[in-house]
Amino acid sequence: MIRKIQQDHARFKQIVRGRIRKNLRHYITRGEIIGKKDGKLVSIPLPQIDVPRFRFGARQQGGVGQGDGDPGTPLGGDPQGQGGGQAGDQPGEHILEVDISLDDLAQILGEELELPKIEPRGHKSLKTTRDRYTGVRRVGPESLRVFKRTFKQALKRQIAEGRYDPERPLVYPFREDRRYRSRKVAEEPESNAVIVYMMDVSGSMGFEQKEIVRIESFWIDTWLRSQYKAIDSVYIVHDVAAKEVDRHTFFHIRESGGTKISSAYALCDRVIDSRFNPSDWNIYLFHFSDGDNWGGDDTKRCMSLLREQLIPKANLFCYGQVKSAYGSGQFVKDLQEHLAGEEKVILSEIDGKDEIYDSIKAFLGKGK
Amino acid sequence: MSPVAPGIPRPLSPVEVELLRLKDEIAAHAGSYGLDFYEVVFEVLDYDEMNEVAAFGGFPTRYPHWRFGMQYEQIAKGHSYGLQKIYELVINNDPCYAYLLRSNSLVDQKMVMAHVYGHCDFFKNNYWFGRTSRKMMDQMANHGTRVRRYIDLYGLEAVEEFIDACLSLENLIDLHAPFIRRHEERPRTEVGEEEDEEERFRAPVRKLRAKDYMDKFVNPPEFLEEQRQAMEERLERQRRFPEEPERDVLAFLIQHAPLDRWQRDVLTIVRDEAYYFAPQGMTKIMNEGWASYWHSRIMTERVCGPDEIIDYADHHSGTLGTQPGVVNPYKLGIELFRDIERRWDTGRFGLEWERCGDAAERARWDRGLGLGRERVFQVRKIYNDVTFIDEFLTEDFAEEQKLFTYGWDKQLGQYVIQDRDFRKVKQKLLEGLTNFGQPFIHVDNANYQNRGELYLVHEHAHSGVDLRQDHARDTLKNLYRLWSRPVHVRTVMEGRDVVLSYDGKKHAERSP
Numbered sequence: 102m103i104r105k106i107q108q109d110h111a112r113f114k115q116i117v118r119g120r121i122r123k124n125l126r127h128y129i130t131r132g133e134i135i136g137k138k139d140g141k142l143v144s145i146p147l148p149q150i151d152v153p154r155f156r157f158g159a160r161q162q163g164g165v166g167q168g169d170g171d172p173g174t175p176l177g178g179d180p181q182g183q184g185g186g187q188a189g190d191q192p193g194e195h196i197l198e199v200d201i202s203l204d205d206l207a208q209i210l211g212e213e214l215e216l217p218k219i220e221p222r223g224h225k226s227l228k229t230t231r232d233r234y235t236g237v238r239r240v241g242p243e244s245l246r247v248f249k250r251t252f253k254q255a256l257k258r259q260i261a262e263g264r265y266d267p268e269r270p271l272v273y274p275f276r277e278d279r280r281y282r283s284r285k286v287a288e289e290p291e292s293n294a295v296i297v298y299m300m301d302v303s304g305s306m307g308f309e310q311k312e313i314v315r316i317e318s319f320w321i322d323t324w325l326r327s328q329y330k331a332i333d334s335v336y337i338v339h340d341v342a343a344k345e346v347d348r349h350t351f352f353h354i355r356e357s358g359g360t361k362i363s364s365a366y367a368l369c370d371r372v373i374d375s376r377f378n379p380s381d382w383n384i385y386l387f388h389f390s391d392g393d394n395w396g397g398d399d400t401k402r403c404m405s406l407l408r409e410q411l412i413p414k415a416n417l418f419c420y421g422q423v424k425s426a427y428g429s430g431q432f433v434k435d436l437q438e439h440l441a442g443e444e445k446v447i448l449s450e451i452d453g454k455d456e457i458y459d460s461i462k463a464f465l466g467k468g469k
Numbered sequence: 470m471s472p473v474a475p476g477i478p479r480p481l482s483p484v485e486v487e488l489l490r491l492k493d494e495i496a497a498h499a500g501s502y503g504l505d506f507y508e509v510v511f512e513v514l515d516y517d518e519m520n521e522v523a524a525f526g527g528f529p530t531r532y533p534h535w536r537f538g539m540q541y542e543q544i545a546k547g548h549s550y551g552l553q554k555i556y557e558l559v560i561n562n563d564p565c566y567a568y569l570l571r572s573n574s575l576v577d578q579k580m581v582m583a584h585v586y587g588h589c590d591f592f593k594n595n596y597w598f599g600r601t602s603r604k605m606m607d608q609m610a611n612h613g614t615r616v617r618r619y620i621d622l623y624g625l626e627a628v629e630e631f632i633d634a635c636l637s638l639e640n641l642i643d644l645h646a647p648f649i650r651r652h653e654e655r656p657r658t659e660v661g662e663e664e665d666e667e668e669r670f671r672a673p674v675r676k677l678r679a680k681d682y683m684d685k686f687v688n689p690p691e692f693l694e695e696q697r698q699a700m701e702e703r704l705e706r707q708r709r710f711p712e713e714p715e716r717d718v719l720a721f722l723i724q725h726a727p728l729d730r731w732q733r734d735v736l737t738i739v740r741d742e743a744y745y746f747a748p749q750g751m752t753k754i755m756n757e758g759w760a761s762y763w764h765s766r767i768m769t770e771r772v773c774g775p776d777e778i779i780d781y782a783d784h785h786s787g788t789l790g791t792q793p794g795v796v797n798p799y800k801l802g803i804e805l806f807r808d809i810e811r812r813w814d815t816g817r818f819g820l821e822w823e824r825c826g827d828a829a830e831r832a833r834w835d836r837g838l839g840l841g842r843e844r845v846f847q848v849r850k851i852y853n854d855v856t857f858i859d860e861f862l863t864e865d866f867a868e869e870q871k872l873f874t875y876g877w878d879k880q881l882g883q884y885v886i887q888d889r890d891f892r893k894v895k896q897k898l899l900e901g902l903t904n905f906g907q908p909f910i911h912v913d914n915a916n917y918q919n920r921g922e923l924y925l926v927h928e929h930a931h932s933g934v935d936l937r938q939d940h941a942r943d944t945l946k947n948l949y950r951l952w953s954r955p956v957h958v959r960t961v962m963e964g965r966d967v968v969l970s971y972d973g974k975k976h977a978e979r980s981p
Contacts (some may be wrong), residue, residue: 106521113538150637153943157934163876176884
C-alpha cells in the first residue's frame with residue numbers, strides 16, 4: 102500500500118534537492134561535507150527550510166525552567182532548542198540535516214554544472230558478468246522452487262494419469278514435478294576507469310592549498326564514480342621525488358622541499374604501464390601544484406613525458422594550479438605554451454576556495 | 470488500517486479482542502470518576518503508520534503539502550535513531566479518534582487509553598474547545614479534496630506557492646474571535662447610499678430644538694463647535710479602513726485582498742485549520758496535565774495489577790520527567806491539578822488563608838472541605854493555560870517545583886538561570902503563553918498613504934520582545950503576494966520604533 106505521506110515526502114525531497122542545487126556553489130566550497138562521507142550517504146545541513154512567520158527572536162526572550170541551580174548557573178545548551186523551554190509548543194530552531202546519497206549528489210552536480218555524460222572510449226573490452234534468474238530447471242535448492250510451475254507440472258501429470266478429481270481438487274507434486282529457478286549468466290561489456298591524482302607537496306603547498314585540492318578531488322571523484330561502475334584511484338605525491346600513497350596519506354601528508362614535477366609524471370607512466378593497460382582502461386589524470394617547478398630542464402622533461410607518454414594514454418589530463426604565496430605560477434604558462442591545441446589537456450587556475458566550482462566545471466565540462 | 474472489504478468484518482486477532490475488552494473496562498472506570506467524553510475510536514497502527522499520522526497532525530489525510538513530508542522525515546528519523554517514540558495520538562473530534570502503537574506492551578496500552586479518555590473529556594468540556602468543529606476528520610478530508618482539485622486545475626507549483634504564503638501568516642488570528650463580536654456587522658450599503666451618508670455629515674450641524682430667542686442659549690457656539698468636531702471625527706473614522714484595528718488578519722485578507730476564488734478558498738482552509746488547532750496551543754499545559762492526572766488515577770487506583778505497577782511507574786515517570794532546566798507541560802499541568810485538588814480539599818484558599826502568615830499553622834491547615842474534586846472539574850471547564858497559571862500558580866508551588874527564569878547571557882554566550890523570584894517566574898511563564906506564544910499583530914490601515922498599502926502593527930508592548938528580523942522580512946514578502954500592494958509592519962527593534970516595508974522589489978526599514 103502506498104502511503105499518503107509518500108507524496109508529500111517525495112515533494113519535500115524534491116524541494117531539498119532544489120535547495121542543494123541552488124546553493125551548490127556554497128556546499129562545494131565547504132570541507133565538512135566531505136568529512137561526513139560515511140558509506141554512501143552524506144548529510145547536508147539545510148537551515149531555514151521552514152515557513153517564515155512573524156515570531157519572536159529567541160535570545161531576547163528567555164523562558165522558564167525547572168530544576169536545581171543558583172542564579173547565574175549556565176544551562177546546558179538551548180532549552181528552547183529542545184522544544185520544551187516555552188511551555189507552549191513552538192518548535193525550536195532546527196537545522197535540518199538531510200541525507201542524500203552520493204549518486205544523487207553527483208547527479209545534482211552534473212545538472213547544475215551542466216556536465217555532459219562521459220563517453221567512455223570505444224573499447225569495452227572488459228566483460229562483467231551478471232547473474233539473472235530467468236530460466237527454469239528440474240533441480241535446485243528449495244528456496245528457489247517455483248510454486249506455480251511445480252503446481253502446473255503436478256496437475257498435468259495427475260490429469261494424464263487420470264488421478265485428478267474435479268470434485269476433490271487435490272494436487273500432490275512429486276519430486277519429478279518440482280521446478281526451480283535457474284540463473285543464466287549475462288555478459289555485459291563494461292568500461293573501467295582509473296583516476297590518478299597527483300599532488301605537489303613541496304614546501305610551498307600549505308594547508309589551505311591542500312584543502313582546495315582535497316575538496317576538488319572529492320567532487321571529481323564523486324562525479325566520475327557516478328559515471329563508471331568500477332573505478333580505481335591512484336594517489337601520487339611528489340616533491341623532488343614521487344611516491345604512490347594511500348588516500349589518507351595523500352590528503353594529510355606534510356612534506357617539504359623542492360619540486361620536480363617530472364618525477365610524478367614518470368611514476369604515473371610506470372603505474373599505467375604496469376597496471377592499467379590503456380586499451381582496457383579509461384584513464385584520468387589530475388595534477389595539482391602551485392606551479393613552481395625546479396629548473397627549466399625538468400619542465401622540458403615534463404613536456405616530453407606528457408606529449409609522448411601520458412596524453413596519448415589518457416582520456417584527460419587536467420592540471421589545476423593552486424595559488425600560493427610562494428609559488429611563481431610558471432608551470433601553467435609552460436603548459437599553455439607547449440601543449441596548446443591538445444584536446445585532452447585542461448588547465449585551470451584556482452585562486453581560492455570560491456573558484457573550485459568553476460574549476461570543476463572546466464575539468465569535467467568536456468565529457469571525455 | 471489494513472484494507473478491509475466493506476461490509477465484511479475482519480476477524481479480530483486475540484490481541485484486538487483483549488484491547489477491546491480493555492477499552493470498555495477503562496471507559497467504564499473513567500465514566501465512574503465523572504469524566505464525560507465522546508465515543509472514542511481506537512486504531513492500532515504500526516510505527517510507520519503512526520509516524521505518518523503524526524506528520525499529518527493526527528489526521529489520516531490532509532491536503533498535499535511538503536511540510537507534512539518534512540515532519541515525517543523528522544519524526545521517522547527521530548524514531549529510527551531511537552530519540553523519540555510516539556506512544557499515542559488523539560484528535561478532537563466526535564467521535565474522538567485515538568491511535569495505539571501496535572508494539573506497545575499491554576500496560577502501555579492501558580495507560581494510553583486512560584490518558585486518551587482524559588484528553589477526550591477535556592476536548593468535550595473545556596470552554597475553549599467549544600467552538601471547534603467536531604467533524605474535523607471529515608473537514609480535513611474535504612480540504613484535501615478541494616486543494617487537490619485546485620492543483621489539478623492550476624498546477625502544483627502555483628497552489629503550493631500560494632499555500633506557503635498563507636501558512637506564513639497562519640499565526641495572525643484572533644484567538645477570541647470565535648467567542649465575541651469585535652464590532653457590529655455593518656449592513657451592506659447599496660451603491661449611492663454611501664454618498665448620501667457623506668452628504669448627511671456635510672450638512673450643517675444639527676441643533677437642539679429651541680425657540681428663536683432661546684437659540685443662542687440652548688445652542689451656544691462652543692456646543693456647535695463640539696458637535697461639528699465629533700461629527701468630523703466620525704467621518705474620519707469612517708474613511709479609515711478598517712474602521713477598527715483587526716487582529717484576525719487572515720479574515721481581513723480573505724474579505725479584502727485581491728484574490729482569485731480558489732486562492733480565497735485556500736486561505737479559508739488555512740484559517741479554519743489554524744482556528745481548529747489554536748485551542749490545543751492555548752491549553753497545552755492543562756490538557757496534558759488533565760490527561761496525566763487521570764491516567765495516573767485510573768491506573769493506580771483501578772486498572773494496574775501488582776505485576777504491572779513497576780512498568781507503569783517507569784513509563785509514567787518517563788512522560789513526566791524533566792530535563793534539567795526545562796519545564797515539561799505534562800509535569801507542570803499534573804502538579805497544578807493535584808495542588809488545586811489538595812488546596813480545595815483542605816480549604817487552603819480564600820482571604821483567611823492568604824492572610825495567615827504563621828508557617829506552622831499553614832502547615833497543618835485543614836478545614837476538611839473536600840471540595841477538591843469538584844474544583845478540578847470546574848477548572849478544566851473554564852480555564853485556559855494563561856488563566857490557569859495566573860490563578861493557581863502560587864508562591865509555595867513555584868518554590869516546591871523549583872521553577873526559575875532563564876535568559877541569554879551575552880558575556881557567557883549561553884543561557885543561564887536568572888531568577889527564582891516567584892513574580893518574575895510567573896510573569897515569564899504568562900508571557901510565553903499569551904496568544905499561544907505568538908506576537909500580537911493587527912491590521913491598522915489597509916489604505917495606507919491613501920495608496921491601498923497594507924499597514925500592520927506589532928503590539929510590541931505586550932511582551933516587549935522583538936520580532937525575528939529575517940523571518941519578518943520573509944513573511945512580509947509572502948504577505949505582499951496576497952495583498953499585491955506594498956506592505957508594512959510597525960514594530961520595535963532594539964528599542965527603536967521601526968517600520969519594515971516590502972514593495973514587491975525590495976525591503977526597506979525606516980522610523981515611523
